Amino acid sequence: MNPVSTHAAHGWRRLRGEPASRALLALLLVLALGCVFHSDGAFFKAGTHRDALRQASVYGILACGMTLVIISGGIDLAVGSVLALAAVLFSLTTIHWGWSPWLAIPFVLTVGAACGLASGGVAAGWRIQPFIATLAMMVFARGLAKTVSGGMKVSTAVQQADGAYRYVDVPGVFRGIDSRVLGGNLSVVTLILAVCVAVGWVLLARHRWGRQLYAIGGNEEAARLSGVPVTRTKLFAYVASGLFAAVAGLCQAAQEQQGDPEAGIGYELTAIAIVVMGGTSLMGGRGGMGLTLLGMLTIGYLEKILSLNAVPEASRLMLTGVIIVLAVLAQRRRRG
Amino acid sequence: MSATASMPRCEDRAGAVRVLARLSGITKRFGPVTVLEGVDLEVRAGEVHILAGENGAGKSTLIKILGGVHADFEGTIEVDGRPVRPASPLAAAALGVVVIFQELSLVPAMTVTDNIFLGRPRTRAGFVDDARQRAEAREILDRLGIDLEVDRRVEELPIAQQQLTEIAKALAQEARVIVMDEPTSALNAPEVAKLFTLIRQLKERGCGIVYITHKMEEIAAVADRITVLRDGRLVGTAPAVALPPGRLIQWMVGRELGEQFPRHDVTPGAERLRLERFSVPDPQQPGAFRVRDVSLTLRAGEILGIAGLQGSGASDLLLGLFGAHGRRVQGGVRLDGEPFAPRHPTASITRGIALLTNDRKASGLVLPLSIAANTTLADLPALSPGGWRRPARERRVTEAHGRRLNLRAAGIEQEVGSLSGGNQQKVVLAKWLQTRPRLLLLDEPTRGVDVGAKREIYALLDALTAEGIAILLITSELPELLALADRILVLHRGRATAEFPRGEASAEGVLQAAMGQSPVDRS
Structure with missing residues (x-):
């Protein structure tokens, strides 16, 4: 094979054309924005960055699973509802039923994975469009969360047999997840996000399954004729997405100290925005976990900078919408 | 060129030949590949003009240019004596030129009426005038003697009626030049007869019809004049009466077999593959078969060529054998003497079968992925023991195949999507060689590949058979087939019609058998 062209300008242009460079550029622009509008130096405080990361973590964890599904050429709209279901179940089992976290956490994760298995089975096995299959799960899981919780927030106010409410302690596991490490400079949820990104990255970049997922997203028929177990591979992406959504639900419950059946509404769209912002293609076959991390940081910091500067939420939403379009426009691949 | 006696009506009415469309010096290139070079075609009022040639001769490209699908070409088109350059099918239709492609361009979920007026609806005050459209659709269909419910959705109709809808649509656009690309491929005998009646009516109305077909009996039935293309060049145009089947085939084939096919004498080894009455049902039409009762044997180190024109089922034979049609296939398969039931590509790959499909972009390559990712894709289970990939090992094997x-x-x-056709095909070959196949199924391995890469692929196939690999080869290029194949099996409409050993095969004989010309000699 001929050697790679070593011409410097060519190399630079190539680098600039890489999705990773472009996602990084978007992040740097947002950070530069923060340096300019630093709100009396607030942007330069460590606590600001810790909070920015903490606030973005739940979305980021959802985006990890979303990345896997999108690379396979699908979409998962159910993650917000699965998050709510997980939060409700986690609160119910630990606060009300007094389960040990060693039992509650595996249980909640299993339920999340089961949701993914169901929607993935419908999408991959029965070949129903992923949009529809996961939309159905989105509605179903929301209903299940409301059923399990009786339609109310599952909090530390536990109703007694005589109808009176008694407040119980917040479980230790909630406090643990919502705490900080490294001298108060890093939230535990951010650490959990880092683990999720790492696991997702290893699966995508280093495991056979990840390569097969890219192949399916890039050309399902070619993948099938190359011996890739298409159904199983896709199914696993949805299971992973359900699992990540359940992890996000654990974090959400711990941070709010309750399980809200209405939690996570619209989160699936933020997760998709993060993935797209990073440069992963909605057509499938292109993208990666590193890109999603960059996309998450970009959106997370953007939110933080806007709120630091006391931009009202209404304007913030509009600005975010505009910026998503601009970022995706900038990332559009130029076809030769 | 004078008008012939085969078009009396046209002459009677007009007194002279009226040219509806004239294409001159048409040249078309796809990247480095020239698919048409200096081709002329003249369509006259009231004639059926057959466009003939082997697969890949450039017929489809030519009618796509006429129909405004390929706007980027060299040469000139005149319609009614005025130079035109249709930039889209809609623009061509406005000029009165409508192409009916094999893949029909109907919207399945819309009604017959809506389809007939698709793109140029009858409107009143800016809104679609349904009542008028329906009335006009009925009128057109009545005039053609077509019995079709105008309010039925197209997807509910059998293929034949869909085809009639397409023709009605062409007429609604007041088309005078109507191009039909193998219109009978999905029709049964009575439907074909109906279509021919319709064609005769269109002729009488002064339309010019360009008709592409591979079937001799259809040429005999409808042809007024015939134009033959070969390798993207014009062989000639002649009145149908001056071109009997033997001569036509000669025009289509007439090529010297070059020296560029290196094929060594082989001593075939043990029997690698045996098919006994192998059939592949048509997944779209219950009860119909794409391949019917084909029997063959293939020995190690041998290349068995499979010849067949479009609709012969050759590709489905390979797909079925590879397990891409699932468990539906019927008949006996023996691989290395042991029974083998095709059921899934994964299982076939582990048994040492590899399939290079005839469309590398649609089903061969994952275009957004790298050369390395594509090369290792089919052999990932072996290359990643325990599930974990070994990037260094993948790099090593990819580079070895690349060399x-x-x-x-x-x-x-590098992304394979950015490679040239020849190099893309080499990546597909590398992917399959990496699986260490014992039986290679190759469907058009040199399609869309430049001459240099073709020669390299020929040399590779020869070298592979020397290693004991058995090859089933489909190619629509007859010289290639005749030079590479040790034996040639000819399919026509899913059935084997002839088998020629090396040396006894001639281009004429193969093409005759492939066009369903009887009698055929079974050797």
Whole structure:
């Protein structure tokens, strides 16, 4: 094979054309924005960055699973509802039923994975469009969360047999997840996000399954004729997405100290925005976990900078919408 | 060129030949590949003009240019004596030129009426005038003697009626030049007869019809004049009466077999593959078969060529054998003497079968992925023991295949979508060689590949058979088939019609059998 062209300008242009460079550029622009509008130096405080990361973590964890599904050429709209279901179940089992976290956490994760298995089975096995299959799960899981919780927030106010409410302690596991490490400079949820990104990255970049997922997203028929177990591979992406959504639900419950059946509404769209912002293609076959991390940081910091500067939420939403379009426009691949 | 006696009506009415459309010096290139060079075609009022040629001769490209699908070409088109350059099918239709492609361009979920007026609706005050459209649709269909419910949705109709809808649509656009690309491929005998009646009516109305077909009996039934293309060049145009089947085939084939096919004498080894009454049902039409009762044997180190024109079922034979049609296939398969039931590509790959499909972009390559990712895709289970990939090992094997196949690329991380056709095909070959196949199923391995890469692929196939690999080869290029294949099996409409050993095969004989010309000699 001929050697790679070593011409410097060519190399630079190539680098600039890489999705990773472009996602990084978007992040740097947002950070530069923060340096300019630093709100009396607030942007330069460590606590600001810790909070920015903490606030973005739940979305980021959802985006990890979303990345896997999108690379396979699908979409998962159910993650917000699965998050709510997980939060409700986690609160119910630990606060009300007094389960040990060693039992509650595996249980909640299993339920999340089961949701993914169901929607993935419908999408991959029965070949129903992923949009529809996961939309159905989105509605179903929301209903299940409301059923399990009786339609109310599952909090530390536990109703007694005589109808009176008694407040119980917040479980230790909630406090643990919502705490900080490294001298108060890093939230535990951010650490959990880092683990999720790492696991997702290893699966995508280093495991056979990840390569097969890219192949399916890039050309399902070619993948099938190359011996890739298409159904199983896709199914696993949805299971992973359900699992990540359940992890996000654990974090959400711990941070709010309750399980809200209405939690996570619209989160699936933020997760998709993060993935797209990073440069992963909605057509499938292109993208990666590193890109999603960059996309998450970009959106997370953007939110933080806007709120630091006391931009009202209404304007913030509009600005975010505009910026998503601009970022995706900038990332559009130029076809030769 | 004078008008012939085969078009009396046209002459009677007009007194002279009226040219509806004239294409001159049409040249079309796709990247480095020239698919048409200096082709002329003249369509006259009231004639059926057959466009003939082997697969890949350039017929489809020519009618796509006429129909405004390929706007980027060299040469001139005149319609009614005025130079035109249709930039889209809609623009061509406005000029009165409508192409009916094999893949029909109907919207399945819309009604017959809506389809007939698609793109140029009858409107009143800016809104679609349904009542008028329906009335006009009925009128057109009545005039053609077509019995079709105008309010039925197209997807509910059998293929034949869909085809009639397409013709009605062409007439609604007041088309005078109507191009039909193998219109009978999905029709049964009575439907074909109906279509021919319709064609006769269109002729009488002064339309010019360009008709592409591979079937001799259809040429005999409808042809007024015939134009033959070969390798993208014009062989000639002649009145149908001056071109009997033997002569026509000669025109289509007439080529010297070059020296560029290196094929060594082989001593075939043990029997690698045996098919006994192998059939592949048509997944779209219950009860119909794409391949019917084909029996063959293939020995190690041998290349068995499969010849067949469009609709012969040759590709489905390979797909069925590879397990891409699932468990539906019927008949006996023996691989290395042991029974083998095709059921899934994964299982076939582990048994040492590899399939190079005839469309590398649609089903061969994952275009957004790198050369390395594509090369290792089919062999990932072996290359990643325990599930974990070994990037260094993948790089090593990819580079080894790249060197052997003389792959030209910036590096093994280059996206295959950005490679040339020849290099893309080499990546597909590398992917299958990596699985260490014992039986290679090759469907058009040199399609859309430049001459240099073709020669390299020929040399590779020869070398592979020397290693004991058995090859089933489909190619629509007859010289290639005759030179590479040790034996040739000819399919026509899913059935084997002839088998020629090397030396006894001639281009004429193969083409005759492929066009369903009887009698055929079974050797």
